[in-house]
Amino acid sequence: MPKIEYHKCDVGNKEELQLVIGKVIESLNSQKKYISICINNAGIRHNESLLNLSQERIESIFNVNTMSYILVLKAILKNHVEKVIPRQTLNSNLFIVSISSILGTLAPRNLSIYSASKAAIIQIHEALTQEVSYLPMIRLLLVTTGQLTTTMFHDVKPPMKFLAPLVHHVELAKEIVRKIEKGEKGVLCAPLYANFLPIVKCLPIFMQDFCRWFSGIDTQIKDNHEVACK
Secondary structure (H helix, E strand, O other), X not given: OOOOOOOOOOOOOHHHHHHHHHHXXXXXXXXXXXXOEEEEOOOOOOOOOHHHOOHHHHHHHHHHHHHHHHHHHHHHHHHHHHHHHHHOOOOOOEEEEEEOOHHHOOOOOOOHHHHHHHXXXXXXXXXXXXXXXXXXXXXXXXXXXXXXXOOOOOOOOOOOOOOOOOEOHHHHHHHHHHHHHHOOOEEEEEOHHHHXXXXXXXXXXXXXXXXXXXXXXXXXXXXXXXXHHO
């Protein structure tokens, strides 16, 4: 049986996260071991217009969805480049999976901050892929998905499941594992339509508006503040 260790940590707390990830990396370094797979999957959402979100809530969402991702990513990569590769040039593979969302490409009404936090992950992945391209042992995989069969968006009912089917989270996890085992990098989009969403942003604005109307993307998330006031 493989040895499994659990480290409890509030990823939205910068100091706590730095302490925990630092201890893990230090412990592995002392044993001449290293992190070979990192899957960044932390995420929380909101149901409000930007105008109705408190500054505290905005910062909380970014801390969990974006800043924790950056902190962990930087700590692991920096240690890998500066300490792991120099001592283990023949066996120093690192696979990093970044879980984003199609909402980081096309933001719906009342999910501005969540969408922005996921868009940041997409852009960081794109830039970082070029920054570490000279290190073939480091492979980066970005995952952008539609609505998953988890509880995060359980209150959202897709109006057109035949066009935008739910992504079964267990099957997605299995596909990610397959990608890791094969050493694949790049972008994994699910379901099929997620591959074409970036094209929508290149269309004239009236066509973008039509696509948004047709998909119903801006009618699915109800503003909690507005609902509470009714």
